[in-house]
Structure formats: C-alpha cells, structure tokens
Amino acid sequence: MSSTTKALTLLSHFSTKRPEIGLSQLCRLAGRDKATTYRHLQALETAGFVEQNPATKHYRLGPAIMHLAQVREATxxxxxxxxxxxxxxxxxxxxxxxxxxxxxxxxxxxxxxxxxxxxxxxxxxxxxxxxxxxxxxxxxxxxxxxxxxxxxxxxxxxxxxxxxxxxxxxxxxxxxxxxxxxxxxxxxxxxxxxxxxxxxxxxxxxxxxxxxxxxxxxxxxxxxxxxxxxxxxxxxxxxxxxxxxxxxxxxxxxxxxxxxxxxxxxxxx
Structure with a gap:
C-alpha cells in the first residue's frame, strides 16, 4: 500500500457518529504509529482534506471533501x-x-x-x-x-x-x-x-x-x-x-x- 493510499484511508474513519478524531484515537483505529499517522494527517491537511478544530485540536473532514462530494453528487x-x-x-x-x-x-x-x-x-x-x-x-x-x-x-x-x-x-x-x-x-x-x-x-x-x-x-x-x-x-x-x-x-x-x-x-x- 502506497503512502498516498495509507493517508487517504484515514478519511474512512470519520463518520456522522465520529465527526472529530484525535491523533491518538486515529492511530488506534488505523493500527499505525503516531509519527506515521501525524505525517499523513499533515499531508491531508495541506490538501484541505482534513482540518483541526482550534478548540479541541481534534481532526475533522476539511473543505476539500465538501467540494468533491458536491462534484460527485452533481455528476x-x-x-x-x-x-x-x-x-x-x-x-x-x-x-x-x-x-x-x-x-x-x-x-x-x-x-x-x-x-x-x-x-x-x-x-x-x-x-x-x-x-x-x-x-x-x-x-x-x-x-x-x-x-x-x-x-x-x-x-x-x-x-x-x-x-x-x-x-x-x-x-x-x-x-x-x-x-x-x-x-x-x-x-x-x-x-x-x-x-x-x-x-x-x-x-x-x-x-x-x-x-x-x-x-x-x-x-x-x-x-x-x-x-x-x-x-x-x-x-x-x-x-x-x-x-x-x-x-x-x-x-x-x-x-x-x-x-x-x-x-x-x-x-x-
């Protein structure tokens, strides 16, 4: 599995029941170490796929996801x-x-x-x-x-x-x-x-x-x-x-x- 694929699969752990996930929790869910998970999150954040809640420091889906979802649903x-x-x-x-x-x-x-x-x-x-x-x-x-x-x-x-x-x-x-x-x-x-x-x-x-x-x-x-x-x-x-x-x-x-x-x-x- 490529580094890009590993980063993108982190997105699958977010849901309406779990809209925000902390770094440690995401490590457990993904079965990965903290350094690797953090590096992947940084890449996703740069691309706008995730963002951090300023209050909790937990991660949530970013604006790029909304744009892609709208394009997908429209097409x-x-x-x-x-x-x-x-x-x-x-x-x-x-x-x-x-x-x-x-x-x-x-x-x-x-x-x-x-x-x-x-x-x-x-x-x-x-x-x-x-x-x-x-x-x-x-x-x-x-x-x-x-x-x-x-x-x-x-x-x-x-x-x-x-x-x-x-x-x-x-x-x-x-x-x-x-x-x-x-x-x-x-x-x-x-x-x-x-x-x-x-x-x-x-x-x-x-x-x-x-x-x-x-x-x-x-x-x-x-x-x-x-x-x-x-x-x-x-x-x-x-x-x-x-x-x-x-x-x-x-x-x-x-x-x-x-x-x-x-x-x-x-x-x-």
Whole structure:
C-alpha cells in the first residue's frame, strides 16, 4: 500500500457518529504509529482534506471533501436516486433501510434511514462494509467483480461467533446468494442484527451497490423475511432505474423463486 493510499484511508474513519478524531484515537483505529499517522494527517491537511478544530485540536473532514462530494453528487447523483426509495423501504418494512455503493474493491455506505415504527432498531454506524460479514458485502461478492472474493479473504475479521471464518464457509454463503438473489446475514457482523440485501446496478450494466434492510433479530420472523424480500425487489428496481441500470435476467428469476417460497437464513458454519 502506497503512502498516498495509507493517508487517504484515514478519511474512512470519520463518520456522522465520529465527526472529530484525535491523533491518538486515529492511530488506534488505523493500527499505525503516531509519527506515521501525524505525517499523513499533515499531508491531508495541506490538501484541505482534513482540518483541526482550534478548540479541541481534534481532526475533522476539511473543505476539500465538501467540494468533491458536491462534484460527485452533481455528476453521479447516486444519493439523490436512492434517498426517497430507502425512506419508503424503511416505512414499508418497519426496519432500518440503507444503501451502499461499490468503489474499486471497497463497499461504502451511501445513505441510511431508520424506521420510526420501533423504539429499538438497527443503527448503521459504519462507513465501510466488510465484504464477508454484511448482507450488502455478501451481495457484492455474489454479483460484483470476481476479484472481490480474494479481497474479502485478506480481511476476514471475526466480528461474532457466526462470522464466516474460512474460505469454504464464505464460498458456501456466496453460492447460496447467487441462487436466491439476496444477501443474507444472520448476526454475522453484530449480535442481534439480521439483514437482507439486494444488488443494484448502474448504467454500465455492472453491480453498483446494494440496498438492504437490517432488523433486530428478536423481531425477525418468516413473515417479516417475506415482506423485506418483496420490498427489497421493489427498491432495487427503483434505485437501479434511477442509476440508469437494468436488473439482470438471472437475478430477476432468482428473486421470483425466492419471494414465492419462504427461505430461511442458512447457517454460516
């Protein structure tokens, strides 16, 4: 990994839940020493990608990020094409809905909407989605570029006791997803959270990201699963259309079979 890449990856640790990060905390998050992290932060600060809060001396995203975000949204309006869809999805399912986008070999969170139907609900508080341990990530492995699988194998962190821990276990999950058209994650990233995701495509005809619903496990039933899958197919069609794409015929066929019959979440080990 180049020095430039290492510096830029520091930006992925900032989020709406963590808008400011001190040097020592960022060292822990990135797994790097203080001298290297500080040097990278100085380079990012010079370019306007981060700035220091004068009061706290913590780092936050800089004005250059805002400019690039505005350019990105103006030229590739992904969030605009998804936000209303996931609001409707959250309302229809009563659970948290969110959208991710694939950039290179990284799956980023784009937007999320929590349903007001329940006091206890899933909270999406990550920016980068592990490919092997989230419903959206598994969708990317099943329907995205083939080399993503090898990328996932290099980052197979165990998040829970159910997280797939071997290449064979992960391959089995991906194979099942290709048959059903849905990525399913039964408490493999967080205990007590179950999620289902559907792939979305853009004008290139390629996998562009995923739309997903995350539910508190104690609320998850076969009836809720049917509802989520039915609503996900609607949402995936709408987002794909808004992004200029078309759902591939084989996925349409898999969805039709999967939503006709009750499919229980398969074990991950």
């Amino acid at each position: 590739v309006p992904r969030e605009t094409g998804a936000i209303n869809v996931i609001k409707e999805l959250a309302d229809a399912t009563g659970e948290t809905a969110h959208v991710t986008v694939l950039s290179g070999s990284t799956l980023y969170g784009l937007s999320a909407c929590e349903s007001p139907h329940h006091a206890t609900r899933a909270v999406i508080d990550i920016n980068i989605f592990p490919l092997h341990a989230t419903a959206s990530g598994l969708c990317a492995l099943a329907f995205g570029p083939e080399d993503l699988f090898q990328t996932a194998l290099t980052k197979m962190e165990n998040f829970t006791s159910a997280t797939p821990a071997t290449p064979e276990a992960l391959a089995d999950l991906v194979a099942h997803i290709r048959l059903t058209g849905f990525g399913q994650a039964d408490q493999i990233y967080e205990d007590e959270i179950q999620a289902i995701a559907a792939p979305v495509f853009d004008h290139t005809g390629n996998f562009a990201g995923a739309v997903a619903v995350a539910s508190v496990a104690s609320r998850f039933t076969s009836e809720l699963e049917k509802t989520i899958k039915a609503e996900l197919t609607i949402a995936a069609h709408e987002i794909t259309r808004n992004w200029g794409g078309v759902i591939p015929a084989q996925i349409e066929k898999a969805w039709a079979a999967s939503t006709t019959h009750s499919n229980t979440l398969e074990p991950t080990s």
